[in-house]
Amino acid sequence: MEMQQVISNLNLKEKYFDHPSHIHGINHTYRVMVHAYILGSQVLDESGQKSVLAAAFIHDMARKHDGYCTEHGGWAADNKLPVFKATFDKLGINHWNIIADAVTSHSLYEEFPAVHPSWPVTSVLKDADALDRFRIGEKNLNISFLRHEFTHEMIDFARELYLSTVNLNFRSFTEVLQHAKQISHQNKRPWSNIL
Numbered sequence: 001m002e003m004q005q006v007i008s009n010l011n012l013k014e015k016y017f018d019h020p021s022h023i024h025g026i027n028h029t030y031r032v033m034v035h036a037y038i039l040g041s042q043v044l045d046e047s048g049q050k051s052v053l054a055a056a057f058i059h060d061m062a063r064k065h066d067g068y069c070t071e072h073g074g075w076a077a078d079n080k081l082p083v084f085k086a087t088f089d090k091l092g093i094n095h096w097n098i099i100a101d102a103v104t105s106h107s108l109y110e111e112f113p114a115v116h117p118s119w120p121v122t123s124v125l126k127d128a129d130a131l132d133r134f135r136i137g138e139k140n141l142n143i144s145f146l147r148h149e150f151t152h153e154m155i156d157f158a159r160e161l162y163l164s165t166v167n168l169n170f171r172s173f174t175e176v177l178q179h180a181k182q183i184s185h186q187n188k189r190p191w192s193n194i195l
């Protein structure tokens with residue numbers, strides 16, 4: 001399935017979230033999907049790019065609260081991945097082990113070794129999630145934890161994306177990508193033509 005098809009079918013609804021919230025809800029998830037899409041285009045093959053979008057889509061859906069929690073990734077893999085499997089499958093996304101590993105480990109401190117088959121997708125999800133830490137304060141992005149060189153080039157953009165979307169409501173992931181394209185274009189970001 002074409003990437004465009006994938007993008008137009010990954011639209012979030014508040015009812016998908018066990019704990020709808022401004023901190024870990026729809027807008028945060030859409031921003032993480034944007035970061036995962038851009039970073040994925042640089043460091044993943046096509047199958048990995050699709051898997052990381054699916055993983056980002058569900059990664060915080062099973063949170064029970066907005067506080068520190070290492071378990072909500074595992075809950076999302078157990079309870080949300082099955083809900084969306086048929087949707088993902090229709091879009092040609094079916095690397096379930098990799099998606100489950102990425103979602104589970106996004107809330108854990110431990111990292112996969114770089115040779116592990118789940119490392120590429122997991123590392124992109126974790127960097128994409130980290131890029132949206134501006135929402136809980138500028139100091140919360142610890143750049144020494146970033147796993148990809150390219151992620152460092154996205155930090156200013158991540159701040160712009162957060163500040164420009166915090167009070168907006170989006171109807172679709174396509175709309176969020178259009179917004180991301182606009183602010184990327186204004187600031188001449190090298191990825192503006194892939195959005």
Ligand SMILES: [Fe+2]
Nearest residue numbers: 059060106107
């Ligand atoms: Fe999370």
Ligand SMILES: [Fe+2]
Nearest residue numbers: 032059060129
């Ligand atoms: Fe998150």
